[in-house]
């Protein structure tokens with residue numbers, strides 16, 4: 001378990017999808033507490049609701065009304081107005097997806113800067129800072145020679161590195177990664193995990209969804225999502 | 234920040250928005266061109282309508298204005314008034330010097346009896362007398378070699394300006410350019426005698442009907458005048474029917490001159506004479522006034538009205554003479570007077586503006602559909618932006634900015650196009666009026682051949698359908714243009730020998746242009762707003778799920 005004051009936690013969250021009359025409860029009272037500096041792997045069958053849980057944790061989605069809370073550093077994030085959630089997504093957490101999700105019209109550097117450009121109309125200073133930090137992160141990821149390239153010109157592994165740089169550019173405390181290696185071969189996947197591990201070593205909290213037991217093995221703790229609830233596994 | 238970055242990228246990374254820019258540009262250009270030309274015509278119409286009436290027009294009823302010379306003195310003393318001139322306005326029949334069937338042609342005319350010297354100071358009459366020698370070398374060079382004016386001397390102009398035949402000393406008549414059918418308008422807007430019927434020097438007989446002060450119609454009376462010149466005002470209705478004769482002759486003909494008045498109710502004296510009551514004063518039916526430079530016509534009108542009231546009051550106190558001015562006369566500014574002429578054209582311009590404004594909606598619809606498909610295509614990207622913290626307003630702004638950019642660039646390009654076209658509209662018109670130069674259709678023919686080759690290359694050799702189709706469309710278009718150029722026989726759309734203005738107005742109406750640009754921008758943004766709102770409503774999770 002995480003320590004007494006988790007950095008990010010879900011308390012008894014429910015998330016139900018609706019198809020007309022039919023309700024499909026995906027999360028049914030899921031709770032998880034992620035400790036500061038912890039690396040948690042979330043396993044589960046396909047369709048068990050792992051991505052749904054990650055979206056809730058990342059502030060991309062909200063639990064069913066009144067049924068569960070997401071807390072970041074003791075603060076409930078899913079209650080406030082849309083703006084506070086925008087801010088949460090921008091500053092407090094970084095999200096990495098299975099399919100990279102880079103913007104095709106922007107260069108590698110611009111993609112990595114993006115969260116630094118968002119929020120604030122007159123953020124020239126922030127933009128410059130983001131540019132510097134993105135440069136550093138891309139260098140760590142071994143992509144300094146690719147800064148002006150478009151995502152379409154990169155391999156899958158390279159794209160995922162850019163996505164990680166983007167997730168970290170605003171210096172979030174938590175990295176949420178939904179199957180970051182799901183689309184990559186084992187070697188490339190391992191190098192991505194190395195990159196995450198390096199950040200983790202510097203104090204980043206990581207929550208990662210995976211199917212792969214060998215990937216889960218890199219985490220400090222593994223939980224399972226079963227029947228809409230989180231169980232230790 | 235990112236909104237600017239992304240909307241610039243979206244704008245520069247695809248071709249379709251350029252079509253929207255082009256559409257906005259063409260719409261804006263079209264509206265500006267049409268409205269500018271119409272405004273130009275309206276200005277010309279106003280200017281020509283004004284040429285023969287001065288700034289303020291006072292018209293009385295049939296009884297006329299007695300003691301008008303006293304009022305003219307009052308008027309001339311007003312600080313707002315530059316000059317005033319008396320006019321009698323009546324209808325008449327003119328027996329023309331040329332035949333119509335077995336007899337001479339009779340033309341109904343509107344007779345204006347004027348004092349030429351003061352009339353020329355109130356109106357532009359002096360400039361509008363047509364037959365005159367060229368004023369200088371430039372004017373001489375501008376005339377076609379067969380223009381009869383090249384052979385004229387100053388005497389004909391002098392006769393026109395004084396309404397008298399210099400050679401005989403007879404009072405003369407000046408006719409509107411189209412009163413006689415003898416004047417054939419040429420494509421440069423000048424005139425040649427038709428069938429050799431050159432009017433100046435011929436004689437016409439004018440028949441008018443005197444109407445007494447009480448409205449009783451007397452026997453028609455006629456008089457013969459030598460035609461001394463003709464006048465071109467630029468308003469067809471005027472040039473078709475107006476003739477000018479000297480005021481004194483008209484007063485006699487119409488019994489509006491000063492005359493002794495006898496008491497017909499009394500018994501005649503021993504010699505059979507009736508007792509004399511006094512003298513009825515000479516009268517006119519109109520007074521035209523020119524305002525001092527810089528004085529607004531409306532201001533001058535009010536001054537004239539005050540002066541009229543004073544004149545009526547003063548005349549009422551004079552019991553020692555005959556002739557009371559009427560209480561009411563119509564006092565109008567030139568614009569009010571020309572309402573019937575200008576009004577319809579102004580309405581037409583408004584109609585045009587409204588009709589053409591519909592193309593804004595087409596623009597907005599075009600932008601809407603282009604943006605709608607971009608938003609759908611970019612749904613995943615919008616989800617990404619939302620996932621890194623972009624707000625809904627931020628997303629909205631990306632697309633609004635994008636629409637704004639298209640609106641601004643398109644509208645300004647439209648102004649540019651309109652400016653070039655309007656500025657050169659007479660050249661363009663003349664080019665249309667000539668046969669197409671051989672080089673033009675040879676060029677398009679060659680281009681058609683090239684694009685045909687490209688089409689065949691794409692379709693047959695490389696097996697690519699889209700470029701093949703585009704090249705085929707280009708080939709067909711160029712072929713049609715080539716045929717049209719070969720077949721084109723110069724037709725002047727705006728033939729000055731038929732229409733009344735010899736040049737198309739070529740001034741951009743900048744005020745309207747500014748409004749049009751504003752409209753173009755607003756409608757582009759409206760067109761963009763709907764897809765932008767859709768984009769702002771994109772649910773990030775949904776958007777990323779189907780990425």
Ligand SMILES: Nc1ncnc2c1ncn2[C@@H]1O[C@H](COP(=O)(O)OP(=O)(O)OP(=O)(O)O)[C@@H](O)[C@H]1O
Nearest residue numbers: 017018026044045046047048049050051052053775
């Ligand atoms: N927007 C939605 N509308 C309806 N049903 C949804 C929606 N999103 C997810 N679901 C359903 O919720 C369930 C959980 O989906 P989720 O994507 O969280 O699964 P997952 O554990 O991430 O699966 P995978 O390992 O395949 O990624 C699935 O049955 C899915 O069909």
Ligand SMILES: [Mg+2]
Nearest residue numbers: 050051052178
């Ligand atoms: Mg998933």
